[in-house]
Amino acid sequence: MEQAKTLKFRKSIPRFYIADLLAGLSIALVAIPQSMAYAELAGMPAYTGLYAVAFASIAAAFFVSSPYLQTGPVATTSLLTLGVLSHLAAPGTAEFLKLAALLALLVGIIRILVGVLKLGRIAYLMSQPVLMGFTTAAALLIFSSQIPTFLGIAAPGNGIFARALFALLHPSQWHWDAIGLALLSMLIIYIAKRLHPLFPGILVAVLLGIAVTFIFPYSSAVLGEIPSGIPAIDLKPPLEATTNLLLGALVIAFVGFAEAASISRTYATQDRSRWSADREFISQGVANVAAGLFGGFPVGGSFSRSSVSRLAGTKTRWSGFIAGLLVLAFLPFTFLLANLPKAVLAAIVIMAVLNLIKVRELIRLRNYSITQAYIAWITFGLSLILSPRIDIALLIGISLAVAHHLRREQKVVMDVWEYGEALHVKPKGVLWFGSSANVEEQINDALALHKDVKRLEFHLGGVGRVDLSAALMLKRLKEDAEQAGLEVEFSGIPPMARSWVERIWED
Numbered sequence: 028m029e030q031a032k033t034l035k036f037r038k039s040i041p042r043f044y045i046a047d048l049l050a051g052l053s054i055a056l057v058a059i060p061q062s063m064a065y066a067e068l069a070g071m072p073a074y075t076g077l078y079a080v081a082f083a084s085i086a087a088a089f090f091v092s093s094p095y096l097q098t099g100p101v102a103t104t105s106l107l108t109l110g111v112l113s114h115l116a117a118p119g120t121a122e123f124l125k126l127a128a129l130l131a132l133l134v135g136i137i138r139i140l141v142g143v144l145k146l147g148r149i150a151y152l153m154s155q156p157v158l159m160g161f162t163t164a165a166a167l168l169i170f171s172s173q174i175p176t177f178l179g180i181a182a183p184g185n186g187i188f189a190r191a192l193f194a195l196l197h198p199s200q201w202h203w204d205a206i207g208l209a210l211l212s213m214l215i216i217y218i219a220k221r222l223h224p225l226f227p228g229i230l231v232a233v234l235l236g237i238a239v240t241f242i243f244p245y246s247s248a249v250l251g252e253i254p255s256g257i258p259a260i261d262l263k264p265p266l267e268a269t270t271n272l273l274l275g276a277l278v279i280a281f282v283g284f285a286e287a288a289s290i291s292r293t294y295a296t297q298d299r300s301r302w303s304a305d306r307e308f309i310s311q312g313v314a315n316v317a318a319g320l321f322g323g324f325p326v327g328g329s330f331s332r333s334s335v336s337r338l339a340g341t342k343t344r345w346s347g348f349i350a351g352l353l354v355l356a357f358l359p360f361t362f363l364l365a366n367l368p369k370a371v372l373a374a375i376v377i378m379a380v381l382n383l384i385k386v387r388e389l390i391r392l393r394n395y396s397i398t399q400a401y402i403a404w405i406t407f408g409l410s411l412i413l414s415p416r417i418d419i420a421l422l423i424g425i426s427l428a429v430a431h432h433l434r435r436e437q438k439v440v441m442d443v444w445e446y447g448e449a450l451h452v453k454p455k456g457v458l459w460f461g462s463s464a465n466v467e468e469q470i471n472d473a474l475a476l477h478k479d480v481k482r483l484e485f486h487l488g489g490v491g492r493v494d495l496s497a498a499l500m501l502k503r504l505k506e507d508a509e510q511a512g513l514e515v516e517f518s519g520i521p522p523m524a525r526s527w528v529e530r531i532w533e534d
Contacts, residue, residue: 048346052350054339055350055354057227060230060372061100061332062079062080062099062354064376065100066079068102069100073364073372078258080350081354083317083351086316093290093344096328096333097336098310098347100324107282111275111279115268129272130325133269134276134280135315137277137280138284138308138311139312141308143309146308149281154428156400156402159392160410161417164407164410165410166383167384169377170381175193176369176370177205177206179204179205180197180202187414202247204243205368208370212235212370212371213377215232216228216232216375224334224335240366240367250366251365253362253364260321261321286330311326311327331379389403405423406421436461438456439456445480448480449480449481449484451486452473452484453485453488454466454485456489456491457490458498460497462497463497463500466497481514482513483508483515484517487517489519492521501517
């Protein structure tokens with residue numbers, strides 16, 4: 028009888044809760060060391076990564092659209108954070124930490140506004156060549172930034188490449204225990220992925236690193252003392268610095284969302300389920316606000332932790348909530364990580380970004396569009412040259428992509444032919460304020476070449492869209508042609524524009 032009751036009780040427990048609990052545990056085991064590594068990349072103390080992933084994961088779970096998306100520190104957003112803040116304060120200082128928290132709040136507010144205003148489709152407008160050039164350059168920068176730590180050297184200098192070059196050119200200062208441990212950590216992470224995606228290779232590398240410092244003499248850098256316990260909420264951010272951070276916050280808010288959008292869209296397509304960019308913007312915004320209030324820094328959607336979430340059998344969005352709670356539960360025990368070698372964290376970061384270095388794909392772009400390839404290459408080059416201010420390089424790349432698009436859309440292909448006493452013109456493209464002058468010029472040239480025609484016929488079936496400026500231009504052409512004694516006829520007006528275009532012409 029008691030056994031029957033036990034079985035009945037077990038059947039009454041929803042199975043997805045068990046799956047989410049196991050998935051949350053798997054995510055937390057990856058998130059703890061990974062978030063500390065990305066915190067150091069952002070110029071923050073390693074422990075702030077724990078704050079960021081814990082509170083961001085818990086907050087995002089209430090709003091997230093994709094059940095698999097896991098939020099917290101990620102490589103590209105961490106590097107952008109360093110770039111935005113490095114010219115305002117020295118990394119690791121109290122001022123830097125306050126600015127990072129404020130930056131997270133601004134990123135969060137921007138994303139929430141985008142979601143609430145239902146502008147989430149902005150996530151689809153980022154040029155892929157620009158993103159490819161930027162991501163590859165960012166991955167190379169992240170890789171280079173870890174070289175001194177990998178070699179066990181405290182390299183001087185301000186630039187990422189300068190410090191990496193110094194480390195490489197001074198082999199006499201290399202710490203072979205750090206190099207050996209970093210290489211071993213990379214090997215463990217690599218083998219773990221080959222064995223099974225859920226095998227906690229990162230956790231094994233961390234435990235091994237701590238064990239090594241206890242068993243053997245270790246001369247290189249370790250994390251050192253880590254504050255334990257839950258941080259106090261900060262309700263007094265340095266708001267006077269808002270104007271200095273706003274542009275960087277906008278860049279992080281939109282570019283940093285690209286990874287989260289890509290993850291969510293991919294899994295939604297595979298599962299044939301719905302996904303809302305607006306809702307995801309809100310979830311990522313709330314996550315950043317939570318991270319900022321509790322001493323963190325800007326966060327985003329993590330591809331590696333989201334993959335773990337999916338493979339672990341996540342059923343609902345609460346796996347991220349459970350992962351965040353588990354990280355919070357670990358905070359009183361952070362002293363256990365005091366002897367963790369920083370070389371292990373460097374290995375974790377390097378292994379995370381190796382797949383993002385896509386130089387071959389960048390070169391291959393020339394086979395598709397030489398102009399787009401140039402834009403990608405310029406973005407790539409500027410990101411390396413202007414580092415750590417890669418936010419400026421990205422803005423330049425986006426501007427080039429937009430300028431190229433506008434230049435291309437300014438010119439409309441026009442088919443012109445004379446039949447009988449009528450001149451037929453058929454524009455192909457988009458009629459908007461940028462292309463109106465080109466269209467008007469081509470029609471005037473055609474009329475100058477065909478002076479004997481008595482009728483002008485516009486065929487607008489090849490036009491994708493007609494905006495107000497173009498409609499007024501066509502109205503003006505119609506009136507001018509009629510004053511010159513020509514009959515004017517329009518056909519094929521796009522359905523989207525027919526009602527209000529006709530109202531303009533009848534006015």
